[in-house]
Amino acid sequence: MTARLPSGHERLDQILDGGLPANAINMIIGPPGSGKTILSQQYVFHNASPDRPAVYLSTVSEPFDKILRYAESLGFFDPAAVGKSVFYEDLGGALIANGLEGARASIDRILKGRRPAMLVIDSFKALRAFCSDEAQFRRFLHELASELSALAVSSFWVGEYEREEATQAPEFAVADAILALSLRRLNAREIRVLQVVKLRGSGFASGEHAYRVSSRGIDVFPRLADPTDLSAYAMGSERVSTGVAALDGLLGDGYWQGSSTVVAGPTGVGKTLLGLHFILGGAARGEPGIIASLQENESQLSRLAGGFGWSLHAPGVEVMSRSPVDIYIDEWVYELLDRVQKVGARRVLIDSLGDLSLAAGEELRFREWMYSLTQRFSRLGISPLMTLEIADLFEVRRLSEGAFSQLADNVVVLQYIRSRSEIRRAVTVLKTRASQHDIQIREFRISEEGIVLGEPLRDA
């Protein structure tokens, strides 16, 4: 493997299979405001040392002083490093006075004088305006790339290029790696996405990875898309209780450990309640669980649980409540996976899939995401229970969000049943993978102790 240049951000390096290639030409492209300058400075401050300094060259689109002024507000900016291991210099003057020849001479002087291990040119795209014809620009590119390739220097060419330009502009052919930052419209909102367009000599995590920009720098959330790994997909040999004794019986003694369950049903029917049974029942048996809610906040959940005499502060119960507004599914899932690891969770309640599906924006993406998540849980022997709201209030005839239930090992449907003047609740186990189960429509009621199963409905 070629030597790598880490970013200091573990998840970004994961996407890049270890990091960008060291001693190579790396391009960071994207529209104004996408965080290109911030990302390149993250690399600079993470890697520069007095022995292996970095030089940051501004050209003509970002004035020199402005880059420094904004850089100062970034969490990773180290003023003590400036002038010792990080050097900011202006290439704009040489460009304006002597065009590309002037820029080449300045870069040559810097490479020999400062002997940098990293060299950033921001904006590289601005250089194009200083050439009279294509041939001149290509000659400049060839000479610059040749000189940079002759030295152990990692260079970053930063520019406001469109993604489409990556297939045409000659600088992209010279580059060893290309990272594209862009804004993607999802319904009424915009999300920032990072994509690896090219990475010579290495694999990388393909597709669009959401990221956020803050004063801490760029925070990336790799697209959860685990490759199919049939060997690793093995449900445990133990059963886990649903937390409702009679329902365990319907399932043939509960769920298999590591299996995923979708609880589908209309609003108010008791999906969250069944989920609480699952988590609190598990915690009581010494199996820690996480309630990951996008529906209710912690106090609403506490009130709901308190109504049945339960406490969410019980040992082994962790609540992760997030608003579904402006949520990134991959950001959310990494937080969940971190929490799972931290508390050693064996059970997870996800309430609800609908919120996450809306946040994903695309059905295909959401299916891939959910598939990866359930596979990961399965490999870890963690049993997720996921709620899914369905529109039909009565007599559920089909699951319109069938794709979600296909991805789950178990599907439990809760529904309302009209019976003369009263409305009753009923539960049906539609599917359990790898076990026998009764396909009955069983009445249930919500009592002071939670869900209590009644008799099968013969003629509802």
Next chain:
Amino acid sequence: MADSSQTPAYSISAVARMLGISPSALRSWEERYGTVRPARSKGSQRQYSRAQVDQLLFVKGQLDDGVQLSQAFRLLAQQLEMGVQPAAAPVRPPSHPILILLAERDPYAAELEEYFLRTEGYDVRVALSAAEAERLLTEQSPEVVIVDLLISGNQGLDFCRRIRERGGIRVLAVAAMDLGDEALAAGAEAFLQKPLAPLQLVSTVKDLLGTSALARVGARMPAR
């Protein structure tokens, strides 16, 4: 990023010469104490890093001060355990400009390497082809030759062998590919994979010249 002082570069004979001891003594130190274990190339040749050379120089310094070998290695192990890397041995400045022949296929690399070597006070002749390098070797008698193994369609290894036949010339081989084994087998004393960091290039040349600088008295003077 990798610290260049940890990069395996030097052959056992180069290190033995730098220390003024035999390669067999070096092998026995490695076997008995295991404190300084050079990396092995694909072809199982020992390749010492600059840091390891400094460690062995530390041991040698202790021996010269009358310390027993086992005690010298114990002192080294203690230093390394504390995270202290023995400092590089000072190199005595040469009494005259040293001539380096740079046989480099890439004109951009040649220009930069020449610049970095000249700023260190070396006299440099550049050849961009194997034929030119042969001519300069005969005419100029350099003390060090830096050879890009891929020069003139991979003629660098043959060139290394011919330099070895002449004897007394330090050879630093470089290439974009990992040809360390082939280089050492052809007589090079050190190999560096390109691209080169200026500091690494200069310090490797200094290391190769280190003992020759110390042992310069009475040594062959280059014919100019």
